[in-house]
Amino acid sequence: MDLHLTKKIALITGSTKGIGKAIAIELAREGADVIINGRRDAEVQAVVAELQADFPQVTIQGVAADLAKTADQERLFTEIPHIDILINNMGIFQPMDYFEIDDATWNKFFEVNVLAGNALARHYLPKMLQQDFGRIIFIASEEAVMPSGEMPQYSMTKSMNLSLAKSLSKLTVATHVTVNTIMPGSTLTEGVAKMLHDMYADTDLPEDQWEADFMKNHRSRSQIQRLIRPEEIGRFTAFVASPDHGAFSGEALRMDGGLVPTIF
Ligand code: NAD
Numbered sequence: 001m002d003l004h005l006t007k008k009i010a011l012i013t014g015s016t017k018g019i020g021k022a023i024a025i026e027l028a029r030e031g032a033d034v035i036i037n038g039r040r041d042a043e044v045q046a047v048v049a050e051l052q053a054d055f056p057q058v059t060i061q062g063v064a065a066d067l068a069k070t071a072d073q074e075r076l077f078t079e080i081p082h083i084d085i086l087i088n089n090m091g092i093f094q095p096m097d098y099f100e101i102d103d104a105t106w107n108k109f110f111e112v113n114v115l116a117g118n119a120l121a122r123h124y125l126p127k128m129l130q131q132d133f134g135r136i137i138f139i140a141s142e143e144a145v146m147p148s149g150e151m152p153q154y155s156m157t158k159s160m161n162l163s164l165a166k167s168l169s170k171l172t173v174a175t176h177v178t179v180n181t182i183m184p185g186s187t188l189t190e191g192v193a194k195m196l197h198d199m200y201a202d203t204d205l206p207e208d209q210w211e212a213d214f215m216k217n218h219r220s221r222s223q224i225q226r227l228i229r230p231e232e233i234g235r236f237t238a239f240v241a242s243p244d245h246g247a248f249s250g251e252a253l254r255m256d257g258g259l260v261p262t263i264f
Pocket residue numbers: 013014015016017018019020037038039065066067068089090091092093112139140141142183184185186187188189190191192
């Protein structure tokens with residue numbers, strides 16, 4: 001399937017690893033010019049070089065910036081004045097005891113997981129409306145609709161992503177700009193691989209059984225009983241970003257392996 005993304009310019013925040021990198025790869029595979037973002041320049045440049053070698057037909061750029069900081073956002077806006085696709089992917093998560101979460105921590109999660117993506121949308125959305133094409137996709141989580149209670153400061157921000165994306169979509173009525181949210185379930189990123197290692201390295205369980213055991217005992221509601229692969233989220237995100245798929249508008253799209261037990 002040709003997604004008609006050739007020469008579209010896509011910025012993916014937090015794309016030096018994990019889900020963000022997988023989205024960048026799939027967009028580049030589909031012919032989009034891609035902007036990689038992370039906080040450390042060496043990591044950004046390494047991913048830029050890797051993707052440019054793999055996809056010589058597209059242009060891969062990199063911006064090292066902490067997009068939770070206003071000054072870094074301003075620098076991004078100067079360096080990258082125009083994009084067609086904004087993937088608000090970067091996010092932090094950490095299981096925490098509710099009574100241990102202080103106000104500074106609540107604020108940090110709000111700033112990184114909500115305000116940063118909001119600032120980028122506020123800047124780029126008017127230009128998308130002007131050219132009558134654009135895609136803004138927030139990467140939320142199944143925690144947005146099914147808070148586990150393991151990390152309330154994170155779940156709150158992911159619910160906010162849904163509300164924010166829906167509000168922004170109201171600004172796009174009768175245009176070819178769309179704003180949507182994708183909600184991945186537990187996905188095998190480097191961070192989750194490390195978590196499995198920390199949980200099982202000192203046990204007798206062979207490594208090839210860690211994932212199945214984790215799903216059985218910690219994600220028992222998952223219908224696929226395996227972790228989602230980042231490239232699955234990447235392919236779906238590229239599909240939603242396609243100019244051919246403008247009927248996704250203001251949607252909260254689940255890709256959680258059946259983890260959320262309800263129909264809606
Ligand atoms: P990750 O930690 O592997 O990668 C996050 C990326 O964001 C990294 O490149 C990191 O450098 C970058 N980043 C973090 N703070 C930043 C900042 N202030 N400025 C710029 N870059 C910053 O994360 P992941 O698991 O790939 O998650 C990506 C998104 O998917 C997050 O929003 C997360 O909440 C969501 N998600 C992940 C899972 C999962 O199981 N991995 C499940 C559901 C949702």
